[in-house]
Amino acid sequence: MTDDLMTRARQALADEEAARLRAKADELATGDERARLQTEAEAKRQHARDTAAKALNAPAVALGTVAQKFDAAVAALVALAEAAELRHRTIQQQAALLIAAHVPEARARGGNSVELDGELHSVRDAKPDELLARAVALAAREVGTADNGLRSLASDLLPHSGPLARLTPVERAHR
Template structure:
């Protein structure tokens, strides 16, 4: 019986040792799997960060690139307003000169229109406020989507720009 007890004790100790080794192996395998999964997740996160950084720093998307386009657009709108203002001041000056010279074609035209060689030049053809509003409304309408709000901006400008479907004399002019 003693040998039997010793054998059973050895078997129990071996079973316990085997179970303990298997548990330890399971822990190590789980730790390795967790480490592998965590490394994969970190690599995925880093790839997403790198992709986002690259996309957000692209010249066409970066705030500096948009700022340059904004500055160019403002400069273009300023040039448009200045051109319209110069045209209208020139029309008014020439109207005053033609009226003072008592040119027959100028009679009854007032100070906001001039007729020269059968061609009428009027300040109504190139109002700065209309041209600026129209330029912004046409640009907004060009890129409007249901979600970006530009359709409503174009609509809000209609009192100043007139209907988008109609062309102004400036748009009719030869370019």
């Protein structure tokens, strides 16, 4: 019986040692897994950071590029307003000259329009304020989404630009 007890005691000690070794192995494996997961998480964070830095520093989205495009747009709108204003002044000047010269085939209508050789030239065809508002409204409509608010900007400009569906004389002349 003593041998049996000794065998069972040895077996119990071996089982305890095996359980202790399994627990230690599990603990080490969990530590390794935790370290691996932390390494993966850090790699993901670094990748996200690098991707964001690359995207935010791309020339197409750099603030300087947007500023250059803004300056070009302002210059284009100024040129549009100046062209409309030049047309306005020229029509008024020529109407006054035609009235003063009594040119029979030309008709001036109150200094704001001239009919010459069957063609009507009117300041109402290219009002600077309407053209500027229309240019901004059309641009806003082109890129407007519910998220960026540009659709509402286009709607806000309608009282100044007229309905966007109709073409102005300037747009018809170009097309």
